[in-house]
Amino acid sequence: MKTNANSIIIAVAIILSAYLFSNAFQNRNQSNDTISVTGLGKKDFTSDLIVWSGSFSKKSFTLKEAYASLDADRAKIKNYLSSKGIADSEIVFSAVSFNKDFETTYNENGTLKQQLFTGFTLTQNVTIQSKEVNKIEDISRQSSELINSGIEFYSNAPEYYYTKLAELKIQMIAEATKDANIRAKSIAENAGAGLGNLKKSDMGVFQITGQNSSEDFSYGGSFNTFSKNKTANITVKLVYQVD
Template sequence: MLKNNINVIIIAIAMVTSAYLFSNAFQNRNKNTDTISVTGLGKTDFVSDLIVWSGSFSRKSPTLKEAYASLDSDREKIKSYLSGKGVAANEIVFSAVNFNKDYETTYNENGTVRQTLFSGFTLTQSVTIQSKEVNKIEDVSRQSSELINSGIEFYSNAPEYYYTKLAELKIKMIAEATKDASTRAKSIAENADADLGNLKKSDMGVFQIIGQNSSEDYSYGGSFNTQSKNKTATITVKLVYQVD
């Protein structure tokens, strides 16, 4: 009889202990899930301080020697033109010369090839200007048709715009986004009559740069606009706080 009573007491104690441990674990589990998740935004407008503009020019001639001579002449004219516009020599870079052999194909009345004859060489070279004098190079790019009027077969590309202090700007925006998220979390906690606890987790969103007042779409992997001189940068920061 005594042995049975002892077994009953042990079983009862085990049941009470198990119930306590389960209850305590359940409470802690609920406590850990009492969090607030907020997203803050950092946004700023800025003006590009670096411009990259490029163009290409080409010459075609029956012989390689004549083509090179014509291309050399065009290159010197372009150098002189850019220098006259106030572009510094160290801002001008000419690429290596590319050349292609050209062929002319004639066809029979039924559409089959009659013959393919060598017609000469086409040589092409590009020039790139990189400068911090954004407005000046912009004007040069708009006036580049003057090169065509001088007899040069010149093709101008659209300028590209960059910002040399992007790393500093990004740090400033992260701080702004973090502050914005923290303010939102405090406001939510106060309105819910709760106390904001420790920061549990933080995640940074993608960095986006688009043209100001543009209809560009934000990209999942981040946008990086180079077509607009005036840009808008945004970044998001997600914070998760414990709520007491």
């Protein structure tokens, strides 16, 4: 009888332990039920800073003559830009770079015959940075006037920037977070559950592309500088507890 009683006690203990373990496991899973959502923040904006640059060159047999010719062209370029209403503080000339030029000739068998010195080529860059975006944009399109005046001027495409990017990013994070919260509430309500506390949040990559363009987002974030009108995008991932 004593053996049977001990067997019954052991059996009951095993069943009770199994029940308690099962119940604890179920409660643990319930406490870890979460909803993961991604919200989007998107904003169109117009650049408020333009950077336009170009380069000009002169070649002469002597370094002194090349420098004198380059100085004359630099003065003409500065006068031209000033006549267009660009302030001196917005015009920056770089240091002058120069190359020694050689004409190389070869023998009939392809071996080097001689290198003949043909002169020096001097090059200088000029950069204009201004908040008068439309004005500088128009001037960049008229830069052929410098070429017509005899200056060997090469114009680069303008680059466009936005000086209030930090403030814009904060606004977009708030917008993306609000969007994610609305999505999470909708999912919880449709599932007949309640939305609990926020457990985790992650911010995605900040992307800037041209408006109405087919530019692809990049893993490290894209930063368009060749479009005046841009679109910024950012995502925020939120993980909520489910009640």
